[in-house]
Amino acid sequence: MALKIEESCVNCWACVDVCPSEAVSPGGTHFKISAHKCTECDGDFAEQQCASICPIEGAILLADGSPANPPGSLTGIPPERLAEAMREIQAR
Numbered sequence: 001m002a003l004k005i006e007e008s009c010v011n012c013w014a015c016v017d018v019c020p021s022e023a024v025s026p027g028g029t030h031f032k033i034s035a036h037k038c039t040e041c042d043g044d045f046a047e048q049q050c051a052s053i054c055p056i057e058g059a060i061l062l063a064d065g066s067p068a069n070p071p072g073s074l075t076g077i078p079p080e081r082l083a084e085a086m087r088e089i090q091a092r
Contacts, residue, residue, distance in 0.1 A: 002033060004033055
């Protein structure tokens with residue numbers, strides 16, 4: 001039972017301060033979650049605090065390997081519309 005931080009992490013430090021088990025630490029190019037310390041906030045909070053504050057979709061994986069914040073969950077843009085939205089933004 002442990003969460004994992006992917007390489008898409010931007011080292012914003014937001015998750016470090018909210019982790020009740022102090023399982024998050026710097027680890028080179030992105031932060032790491034110690035599998036020995038991570039409790040997935042079970043018993044402390046209803047949802048994983050690192051995932052609830054993370055600004056990057058897909059940066060934190062749940063124990064089953066699925067993203068805590070899947071594509072579209074933070075931006076409100078469905079993944080199938082993302083490429084089109086990015087083209088619109090870049091055209092401005």
